[in-house]
Every structure is written in C-alpha cells, then in structure tokens.
Amino acid sequence: MAGLVMPEPKADILARRAQIIADLRAIVPGEGVIDTETEMRPFESDGVTAYRQMPLTVVLPSTTEQVSQVLAYAHANGIPVVPRGAGTSLSGGALPLADGILLGMGKFNRILDIDFANRTVVAQPGVTNLGITTAVAHEGFYYAPDPSSQIACTIGGNVGENSGGVHCLKYGLTTNNVLGVEMVLITGEIIRIGGQHLDSGGLDLLGLIVGSEGLLGVVTEVTVRILKKPETARAVLMGFPSSEAAGACVAAIIAAGIIPGGMEMMDRMMIHASEAFVNVGYPLDVEALLIVELDGPEAEVNHLIERVGEIGNGLGCLTLRASTSEEERIAFWAGRKAAFPAVGRISPDYLCMDGTIPRKALPEVLSRMEQMSEKYGLRCGNVFHAGDGNLHPLICYDANKPGELEKAEAFGADILLLCVEVGGVLTGEHGVGVEKRDLMGSMFDETDLAHQQRLKCAFDPNSLLNPGKVFPQLHRCAELGRMHVSGGKLPFPDIPRF
Amino acid sequence: MAGLVMPEPKADILARRAQIIADLRAIVPGEGVIDTETEMRPFESDGVTAYRQMPLTVVLPSTTEQVSQVLAYAHANGIPVVPRGAGTSLSGGALPLADGILLGMGKFNRILDIDFANRTVVAQPGVTNLGITTAVAHEGFYYAPDPSSQIACTIGGNVGENSGGVHCLKYGLTTNNVLGVEMVLITGEIIRIGGQHLDSGGLDLLGLIVGSEGLLGVVTEVTVRILKKPETARAVLMGFPSSEAAGACVAAIIAAGIIPGGMEMMDRMMIHASEAFVNVGYPLDVEALLIVELDGPEAEVNHLIERVGEIGNGLGCLTLRASTSEEERIAFWAGRKAAFPAVGRISPDYLCMDGTIPRKALPEVLSRMEQMSEKYGLRCGNVFHAGDGNLHPLICYDANKPGELEKAEAFGADILLLCVEVGGVLTGEHGVGVEKRDLMGSMFDETDLAHQQRLKCAFDPNSLLNPGKVFPQLHRCAELGRMHVSGGKLPFPDIPRF
Numbered sequence: 002m003a004g005l006v007m008p009e010p011k012a013d014i015l016a017r018r019a020q021i022i023a024d025l026r027a028i029v030p031g032e033g034v035i036d037t038e039t040e041m042r043p044f045e046s047d048g049v050t051a052y053r054q055m056p057l058t059v060v061l062p063s064t065t066e067q068v069s070q071v072l073a074y075a076h077a078n079g080i081p082v083v084p085r086g087a088g089t090s091l092s093g094g095a096l097p098l099a100d101g102i103l104l105g106m107g108k109f110n111r112i113l114d115i116d117f118a119n120r121t122v123v124a125q126p127g128v129t130n131l132g133i134t135t136a137v138a139h140e141g142f143y144y145a146p147d148p149s150s151q152i153a154c155t156i157g158g159n160v161g162e163n164s165g166g167v168h169c170l171k172y173g174l175t176t177n178n179v180l181g182v183e184m185v186l187i188t189g190e191i192i193r194i195g196g197q198h199l200d201s202g203g204l205d206l207l208g209l210i211v212g213s214e215g216l217l218g219v220v221t222e223v224t225v226r227i228l229k230k231p232e233t234a235r236a237v238l239m240g241f242p243s244s245e246a247a248g249a250c251v252a253a254i255i256a257a258g259i260i261p262g263g264m265e266m267m268d269r270m271m272i273h274a275s276e277a278f279v280n281v282g283y284p285l286d287v288e289a290l291l292i293v294e295l296d297g298p299e300a301e302v303n304h305l306i307e308r309v310g311e312i313g314n315g316l317g318c319l320t321l322r323a324s325t326s327e328e329e330r331i332a333f334w335a336g337r338k339a340a341f342p343a344v345g346r347i348s349p350d351y352l353c354m355d356g357t358i359p360r361k362a363l364p365e366v367l368s369r370m371e372q373m374s375e376k377y378g379l380r381c382g383n384v385f386h387a388g389d390g391n392l393h394p395l396i397c398y399d400a401n402k403p404g405e406l407e408k409a410e411a412f413g414a415d416i417l418l419l420c421v422e423v424g425g426v427l428t429g430e431h432g433v434g435v436e437k438r439d440l441m442g443s444m445f446d447e448t449d450l451a452h453q454q455r456l457k458c459a460f461d462p463n464s465l466l467n468p469g470k471v472f473p474q475l476h477r478c479a480e481l482g483r484m485h486v487s488g489g490k491l492p493f494p495d496i497p498r499f
Numbered sequence: 500m501a502g503l504v505m506p507e508p509k510a511d512i513l514a515r516r517a518q519i520i521a522d523l524r525a526i527v528p529g530e531g532v533i534d535t536e537t538e539m540r541p542f543e544s545d546g547v548t549a550y551r552q553m554p555l556t557v558v559l560p561s562t563t564e565q566v567s568q569v570l571a572y573a574h575a576n577g578i579p580v581v582p583r584g585a586g587t588s589l590s591g592g593a594l595p596l597a598d599g600i601l602l603g604m605g606k607f608n609r610i611l612d613i614d615f616a617n618r619t620v621v622a623q624p625g626v627t628n629l630g631i632t633t634a635v636a637h638e639g640f641y642y643a644p645d646p647s648s649q650i651a652c653t654i655g656g657n658v659g660e661n662s663g664g665v666h667c668l669k670y671g672l673t674t675n676n677v678l679g680v681e682m683v684l685i686t687g688e689i690i691r692i693g694g695q696h697l698d699s700g701g702l703d704l705l706g707l708i709v710g711s712e713g714l715l716g717v718v719t720e721v722t723v724r725i726l727k728k729p730e731t732a733r734a735v736l737m738g739f740p741s742s743e744a745a746g747a748c749v750a751a752i753i754a755a756g757i758i759p760g761g762m763e764m765m766d767r768m769m770i771h772a773s774e775a776f777v778n779v780g781y782p783l784d785v786e787a788l789l790i791v792e793l794d795g796p797e798a799e800v801n802h803l804i805e806r807v808g809e810i811g812n813g814l815g816c817l818t819l820r821a822s823t824s825e826e827e828r829i830a831f832w833a834g835r836k837a838a839f840p841a842v843g844r845i846s847p848d849y850l851c852m853d854g855t856i857p858r859k860a861l862p863e864v865l866s867r868m869e870q871m872s873e874k875y876g877l878r879c880g881n882v883f884h885a886g887d888g889n890l891h892p893l894i895c896y897d898a899n900k901p902g903e904l905e906k907a908e909a910f911g912a913d914i915l916l917l918c919v920e921v922g923g924v925l926t927g928e929h930g931v932g933v934e935k936r937d938l939m940g941s942m943f944d945e946t947d948l949a950h951q952q953r954l955k956c957a958f959d960p961n962s963l964l965n966p967g968k969v970f971p972q973l974h975r976c977a978e979l980g981r982m983h984v985s986g987g988k989l990p991f992p993d994i995p996r997f
C-alpha cells in the first residue's frame with residue numbers, strides 16, 4: 002500500500018476544473034456539488050484510511066435523472082468517476098482520484114416499496130443495510146446479509162462489494178439476496194436488470210453487477226429478498242485446545258449435514274482481546290473458540306444444539322455453553338462483533354486482511370500463518386467465518402516504528418498468496434479495490450484478466466468508471482477488441498501499467 | 500414457431516463443406532466428425548421437435564484441447580457453432596444451423612473429482628444431472644436441482660439453460676448450485692471461472708455464463724455444490740375447491756416463514772390426466788391439488804407438516820393426506836413427474852409453456868388464462884412450481900387440424916405476455932432459445948437488449964456461437980461498440996435482422 006501506484010491525473014482535466022464544476026452545478030443544483038477542501042475532506046478516504054486522495058470535486062445527486070446526466074457529461078468529457086456509498090470499504094474501493102468526480106449516493110436514502118407477499122423490498126442505494134431490516138421488522142422480516150458495518154454501510158455499497166456477514170454461510174452473500182437493480186451506464190443510459198421474480202430471460206447480468214466495485218455503472222435502485230425471522234435462534238460457545246481441533250469440529254458439523262445460521266472462530270489472541278473489551282464471559286483457557294448459531298423452528302434448534310454439542314465433545318471440546326435466552330445469544334456475538342475495535346486497544350495499528358480458502362485447507366493455512374508471524378515478528382490475530390472458509394487475519398503493527406507497516410503489508414500479501422496457493426481466493430467479502438489489485442495476477446492469468454476487461458469495456462468503453470481499482474493493468478478497449486477478433490495473443494507488453 | 504425465421508445460411512460455407520469436414524477431421528480424428536444424413540438425423544432437433552434442421556456437420560470432441568481447436572477453426576473461418584448436451588432443451592436452444600457445426604458434448608462424460616469435505620463435485624459437461632447424485636449417494640449426498648429430464652439431461656446443458664426442478668424453491672436453480680466452470684471461448688482461449696470456494700476476486704462472470712444458452716462459450720468442466728440428503732422428507736397432498744384457494748394456501752405457507760423442499764400445484768385437468776396415467780390416489784373431486792414437501796431433521800418435518808395442515812384447513816382444504824413412508828412420498832410425486840406424458844395420452848399434441856410471475860399475481864393469471872382458453876377454444880392444463888411462481892401451462896391441440904398449431908402458439912404467446920404484464924418474465928427454467936426469442940422485445944427495451952449484446956460481443960465478437968437464439972435481432976459488434984463510445988442512440992433501424 003505504501004507503494005500504491007494510481008493512474009496519473011490528466012493535466013487537462015485539472016486545468017478545466019472550474020468549468021467542470023460549473024457544468025456539474027447546472028446538472029445538480031444547490032448543495033449538490035462540493036468543491037472546497039474543508040467540505041471535501043470527509044470524502045478523501047474510505048475504511049482504509051492509509052490511502053488518502055482529494056477528488057476533483059464531490060457530486061451528490063438526488064435523482065436517477067441527475068446521475069444519468071452527470072455520467073453522460075463525464076463520458077462526453079473524458080472525466081473519471083468514483084461512485085461511493087457510505088465509504089466503509091475495507092479495500093479502498095471508494096478512494097477518490099485527483100482528476101475524478103467522487104459521486105456520493107448518500108441522498109438516495111428512501112425505501113421505495115415493501116412487498117411482504119413477494120418478500121421483497123425496493124430501496125434506493127443509499128439506504129443502510131440495517132435500514133432495510135428496520136423497515137420490515139414490524140412484520141417479523143429481515144434482510145439476511147449482515148456486515149459488521151451494517152449500521153453505516155449502504156445497500157448500494159453492499160451491491161458494489163458483494164458484502165457478506167456472519168450469517169452468509171446459511172443465507173448467502175449479497176449476490177444471493179439481490180433480485181434486481183436499476184443502473185445507469187457511463188453513457189447515461191438507464192437499464193433495469195432482474196426484478197421481483199426468480200428468473201430472467203436473456204443474459205443474466207445481475208451476478209456480474211454484484212461485486213463489480215463501481216467499475217460497470219452506478220446502481221440507483223436495488224430490489225432485495227427479505228426473509229422471515231427464524232422462530233428461534235440459539236448460539237453455542239465451544240472452546241478447544243487447538244485451532245486444528247476447532248477446525249475439525251467445523252468440518253464435522255458441516256459433514257453432518259448441519260448448516261448453522263453462523264459459525265465463527267476466534268483464536269487465543271482474539272478471545273482475550275475481545276473478552277477484555279466487552280466482558281461477555283468467553284473462556285480464557287482455550288486456544289480457539291467457536292460460536293455456532295442454530296436457527297429455525299424451536300424443535301429443530303434444540304435438536305441441533307444437542308447434536309452440535311455431541312460433535313464438539315467428541316472432538317475434545319474443553320468448554321461448552323449454549324445460550325438460554327435472547328440476551329445471552331446477543332452477548333455471545335458481542336465479543337465477535339467487537340473484535341476489530343478490541344484489537345485497536347492492544348495494538349497501535351492493524352491491517353485487516355480478507356481471503357477465502359476451501360474449508361479443508363484450514364489447519365494447513367493456520368499453521369503456516371503462525372510460521373509467517375514468527376518470520377515477520379508481528380502478532381496476527383484470527384477471526385473468521387469458519388463455515389465458509391472466509392479468513393480475517395488481523396496483523397498488528399506500529400506505524401511509528403520505521404519499516405513496520407511495510408513488514409505488515411508483506412505479511413498480508415503472503416497470507417493472500419497462501420490462500421490462492423491452497424485453492425482459495427484473494428477476497429472474501431471486502432472486494433479487491435486498490436488493496437489487492439496488484440495481487441490479481443496471482444489468481445488470474447492474462448487470458449482471464451483480458452476477458453474480464455472485455456466485459457468491463459462492454460459497459461465502459463473509455464474506462465472512466467473507478468479506474469485504478471480491481472485490475473492491475475487496464476488495456477485500451479479498442480485494442481482488446483481488435484486483438485480478440487484477429488485472434489492475436491495477449492498481453493500487450495507495450496501498454497503501460499498505470 | 501410456424502413462422503420461425505432463422506439466419507440465412509451462408510452460401511460460401513455450404514460450398515466449402517467438404518473442405519471444412521476434412522479440416523475438422525484433422526482436429527477430431529476417428530468417429531468424432533459425422534457428415535452422413537443418417538448419422539446426423541438424431542441431432543436435427545432437440546426437445547422441441549416442431550423445429551428441425553440438419554446441421555452442416557456434427558463434431559463430437561472428447562478433450563478440451565479439441566474443443567479449443569474446433570472453436571478457433573470456426574472463428575478463423577467464420578463458421579457458426581451450436582453447442583449441444585443431451586438435446587433435451589424445451590425452447591429449441593440446440594436447434595442446428597444449416598451452415599453451422601453442431602458441437603455435441605456427449606463424450607465429456609466423466610466425473611473428475613468428488614470432494615466430500617468441501618462438498619463439491621467436478622464433472623465434465625456431458626455427465627447427466629442424475630449421474631452426479633448417483634456418484635455421491637453412497638455417502639448420503641445429492642445434487643439439488645432436479646429437472647424432470649434429469650435421467651437424460653446433462654450438467655453442461657443445465658448450465659446453459661439455468662435449469663430448475665421441483666426442489667428449486669428451497670435449493671435454488673442451477674446458478675445457485677454451480678461454483679465454477681472451465682470454458683472455451685470462440686477464439687480457442689480457455690478460461691476458468693470460480694472454483695471450490697465462496698467468492699472470486701474481480702468480475703463475477705459465473706452468473707453470466709449460467710443460462711447463457713451457448714451464446715458465450717463452450718463449457719468443458721463444471722464444479723457443483725453437493726448437499727447432504729435431508730434426514731427426513733415427507734409430502735402432503737391437499738385438495739382445494741378452487742385454484743384461487745390453493746394459491747392462497749401457497750402464499751400463506753410462505754408468509755408463515757416455511758420454505759418447503761418443493762411446492763407444486765396441479766389443476767383439475769392435470770389431476771385427472773395424471774391419476775389416469777399413474778394411479779397414485781390423487782383426489783378427483785377437487786379443482787386444484789397442492790403437493791407440499793417438507794424436508795430436514797425429523798422433529799422439524801413433523802412439526803411443519805402439522806403447521807402446513809393447519810394452514811390448509813384454515814383455507815378450505817377439502818382433502819389432506821401426509822405421506823407416512825418413503826414409498827408413499829415417492830408415489831405422491833409420481834403423478835406430478837408424469838404430468839407431461841399424461842397429457843400426451845389425452846391430447847394428440849401439446850405445447851409446454853414456461854413463464855414466471857410474482858407469487859401474488861397467481862389468482863389473476865389463472866383466471867385470465869381460463870378466459871384465453873375459452874377465446875382460443877383450446878384446453879390448457881396447468882402444473883406449476885407454485886412456490887416460486889414458475890408456470891408450466893400445457894396447451895392441448897391437434898396438429899392435424901389445420902390452423903390449430905397456430906392457435907396454440909398464439910395462446911402460448913398471450914400467456915407469456917401476460918406473465919410480463921403482471922411483472923414476471925418470459926422464462927422460468929427452459930430458456931429463451933428460438934421459441935421465445937421473438938418475444939424478448941416485450942420484456943426488454945432496445946437499450947437493455949443492446950447492452951446484453953455488447954456483453955455477448957465481449958465473448959464472441961463475430962456472433963458465431965448459437966446465432967439466431969435468444970436475441971431477436973443481432974447487431975454487428977463493431978457497430979455496437981462505435982455507437983456506445985460516441986454516445987449514439989440505439990436501435991439502428993438500418994441494420995437488418997440477423
């Protein structure tokens with residue numbers, strides 16, 4: 002990150018700044034265009050505060066028509082655009098560009114339709130994740146994906162990053178819970194994809210849009226599926242003498258045909274940090290803690306709680322405690338949800354990584370991460386969505402010690418490369434953004450990357466939407482197309498990396 | 500369908516046929532290239548036997564390398580390619596082209612990997628749907644999507660059509676159960692998308708590939724998720740005095756937070772036809788029958804069976820019977836699964852339609868379909884995946900009566916347009932193919948269609964893969980790209996159809 006290279010700002014755009022701002026004000030009147038340093042300051046970074054960049058200007062549209070006009074203007078004038086929800090990205094996906102418009106979608110904050118019979122909600126992209134649940138809770142419904150930032154993060158941002166949460170094992174990521182979007186293309190054209198129904202005719206673009214990190218268009222409306230709140234939910238805390246034993250328990254639960262609502266794992270360091278922070282009664286004499294939540298009809302939940310306990314006991318579980326009230330269940334989760342701030346109390350700085358591995362590789366990955374920790378001389382705490390193999394290693398460092406950030410970054414990159422090596426991927430639920438952009442080559446070969454970029458070109462032929470994110474190298478679309486038709490071979494070595 | 504217009508065969512390809520076949524034999528030796536009329540006959544149509552067309556030649560590759568070379572050859576020589584699995588398509592998706600290679604994937608019939616810890620199977624595309632379940636059944640696992648043709652249809656075809664089945668309500672369509680593919684592009688390049696893990700970095704192309712009906716590439720390997728067989732499954736038969744009452748029961752079950760493993764509805768005509776055919780004891784004095792299957796741990800299933808019964812009784816259910824053995828459960832389904840052949844016994848010919856509606860529109864759609872039936876003077880039976888709004892009206896006609904096929908076709912089109920009118924879609928699980936191609940304009944405007952085609956162009960710049968399917972009008976890719984960059988407006992009225 003210290004060595005992050007972003008596209009060179011175009012001098013002609015910087016020179017035209019005053020005119021551009023005036024033109025944008027004609028489209029979005031009033032307070033909708035921000036150009037002073039003080040007012041733009043809150044937009045200079047997202048959740049990855051190690052990267053900062055002031056944008057050319059911030060535009061805050063409030064209608065789809067305005068978004069359409071702003072994008073068409075940017076397209077006609079060759080100005081990059083970085084879309085932004087609440088700015089909680091953990092991969093730098095909303096990092097501004099010096100020569101780019103930062104398009105904040107915060108004013109799109111209305112819920113447009115609630116349909117209990119079809120179990121759908123239509124929301125504007127600036128509605129928060131929790132706001133959807135709040136709007137339907139009175140009828141006993143909720144929206145399933147629950148990132149830790151759910152009070153702040155927006156559904157539009159969730160679509161951009163394909164966000165997850167502790168309940169994704171059973172209920173899926175954002176991509177499994179979004180039914181349709183309205184999206185504005187860079188040309189200003191407005192398209193609708195999916196809707197309140199199961200299938201769509203023609204090519205299914207929805208999966209491509211979800212997780213596209215602002216590179217394909219700007220979503221102005223989202224239709225999501227809502228679920229009935231389970232009749233009961235109970236959580237079990239299980240302490241183990243080793244991470245390997247806890248990992249074996251996770252595998253055994255899944256192999257038994259049980260899909261818990263959530264299944265999280267914390268290592269010794271994280272148990273102690275969280276317990277010191279929130280005091281919920283986690284066992285302190287164990288090496289690994291599992292939190293397993295079962296939800297559904299009461300009869301089923303009680304039956305499964307028993308089976309999970311049997312499986313745990315059979316695998317050397319040292320402590321076992323099942324929640325007997327809703328308060329206790331929430332307390333069990335409180336420590337896990339506070340894990341990141343808890344680390345902030347025991348280390349001056351930390352990097353939160355995000356990678357995914359096939360479940361069975363867990364023991365190998367844990368033991369190799371321990372070796373890396375020794376090699377780099379940096380502590381690394383682990384919390385993970387154990388059920389679906391999504392790791393969140395937290396690398397502790399001190400930015401005031403020279404060279405330590407760089408060591409932490411190298412450690413983080415090694416972890417992600419290890420994920421790929423064992424058959425996993427660089428990301429889980431935080432996106433690629435700028436943080437993991439330069440590692441994409443470890444995951445995809447040039448053919449794969451060129452092909453992904455041809456799709457990007459089909460949406461955004463001049464590469465104006467969020468350039469510098471996701472792809473380590475942007476090829477020119479016309480060139481990509483010509484080579485494709487003529488059968489020429491990629492890569493094109495003469496096209497510079499930003 | 501009587502008026503189906505396909506792309507004009509290119510005379511120069513027909514003239515080069517002998518050379519093309521010789522060239523293809525150099526790539527796929529032995530019996531892999533078929534050119535005699537007798538041997539090509541089985542490939543001239545798929546499940547929609549009303550359409551027939553002999554291909555230029557049939558090629559049956561057995562390795563990914565051969566597929567790559569055949570596609571690169573077709574690309575270099577401008578020859579269309581129609582991929583084909585088992586040929587069970589119900590929308591004419593595998594209908595050959597007179598100037599095109601019919602690429603049969605039947606030799607790709609091996610299971611490459613079974614991984615119980617990660618719950619995944621890697622299969623070649625020619626493995627049958629049921630073949631995957633058979634391969635993992637000894638450990639108590641199965642593959643969830645279960646089209647009625649599952650004995651014959653292949654996993655590659657399922658990917659192409661995003662196939663469903665009676666268990667899709669709870670377990671999702673193919674797109675929800677496929678984790679990754681290896682695919683050959685028309686250029687011969689081989690790409691890998693997804694894998695044994697939850698997420699992918701970069702653009703998620705997998706959803707786009709699933710359901711793309713052979714227009715984007717040829718899949719040569721599929722990784723699917725397998726599930727543990729539920730501990731118990733029981734089915735309930737409920738007879739109702741009207742389709743509306745049965746529809747209300749479906750809505751009430753879902754609203755109660757119950758997601759059955761399957762929830763199917765049959766109308767009076769279909770109940771009688773099926774019962775006469777398989778004799779499973781369906782009630783004959785009701786207007787509509789619901790088959791509701793609950794699966795999971797025994798305690799849960801018994802609890803839910805009771806609740807579903809209460810809901811049914813509260814809504815005027817006339818007969819109610821829950822299965823008490825596995826044999827009885829299978830018998831309950833036997834009638835539903837035999838519905839199509841059962842109609843074949845009471846009508847000389849029938850058209851099977853496939854559309855999807857928002858669940859709450861069911862009563863309105865049923866009553867308007869009855870009016871249409873009177874208007875056209877044709878009987879129409881209804882079986883549907885009631886839980887997810889996927890309708891399968893079966894329109895009875897006699898092809899020997901002049902004009903009756905055309906009437907049936909018009910009736911079918913009216914039903915699909917009605918689906919769109921109430922906020923649904925033209926397709927459910929059978930794809931667009933040629934059958935619904937010319938209705939796409941009722942669902943998508945020119946901007947949407949042009950945008951879908953730009954994605955097609957990113958894969959297949961010369962429109963060689965399965966042309967004449969899905970899109971009512973194919974624009975030239977170069978033109979589409981130019982108009983996109985320059986901001987020109989679609990449609991291009993001067994570009995001819997095909």
